[in-house]
Amino acid sequence: MAQRLVPRVYRGYFEYLYARNEDPWDYETREYERAKYERTIDSLDGRRFRRALDVGCSIGVLTRMVAQRCDEVVAVDTSALAVQRARRRLSDFPEVSVHRSTLPEQMPDGQFDLILCSEVLYYWNRDLLLRAWDTFESALAPNGVLLIVHGRFQSHTCPVTGDEVHDLVTSHCALDHTFSETKPRYRLDRFEKQSLADSTSEGLTVPSTGCS
Numbered sequence: 001m002a003q004r005l006v007p008r009v010y011r012g013y014f015e016y017l018y019a020r021n022e023d024p025w026d027y028e029t030r031e032y033e034r035a036k037y038e039r040t041i042d043s044l045d046g047r048r049f050r051r052a053l054d055v056g057c058s059i060g061v062l063t064r065m066v067a068q069r070c071d072e073v074v075a076v077d078t079s080a081l082a083v084q085r086a087r088r089r090l091s092d093f094p095e096v097s098v099h100r101s102t103l104p105e106q107m108p109d110g111q112f113d114l115i116l117c118s119e120v121l122y123y124w125n126r127d128l129l130l131r132a133w134d135t136f137e138s139a140l141a142p143n144g145v146l147l148i149v150h151g152r153f154q155s156h157t158c159p160v161t162g163d164e165v166h167d168l169v170t171s172h173c174a175l176d177h178t179f180s181e182t183k184p185r186y187r188l189d190r191f192e193k194q195s196l197a198d199s200t201s202e203g204l205t206v207p208s209t210g211c212s
Contacts, residue, residue: 056120
């Protein structure tokens with residue numbers, strides 16, 4: 001219970017892991033990760049995006065796949081070592097910029113047509129997660145997609161589980177929940193922001209004709 005009171009898993013933990021291992025979670029080599037990444041990309045339904053934000057990009061394996069669907073990608077991670085490795089991996093993608101940032105406090109400027117949170121939100125406790133989620137919703141452009149995917153496992157490190165992340169944001173979210181998939185080892189949910197035209201048309205009322 002005390003672990004849940006900690007706002008986040010702090011940067012020193014990740015720097016320690018990356019100092020010991022180039023790829024601490026085997027994102028580059030595990031078949032499970034490859035299949036999950038492919039399913040993540042498939043859930044975008046073939047759309048292309050003008051500007052994307054990859055939250056918690058780690059060493060940039062999934063970022064490379066996302067970049068092939070975007071004109072511009074801003075990738076962020078709290079670990080300086082992860083950022084160095086992601087920049088090296090993505091050096092042949094000039095449309096991708098990688099930054100060391102602590103979100104939501106250092107949220108990049110501007111709006112995004114795609115915001116991706118893969119295996120990252122369970123590192124924040126409930127209060128910080130909801131604050132970050134509100135920040136993401138505000139930064140999402142009309143017709144934009146907010147996509148989250150997290151493993152379903154118990155951890156003594158993370159303040160919340162992947163299932164708790166998805167249940168919490170689904171109940172809190174003001175966006176349209178347009179896709180959900182629960183696998184034995186992970187969950188994936190897609191949320192979308194209506195365009196201004198769509199939200200305006202839904203608010204219209206049809207004048208009464210007097211017919212009963």
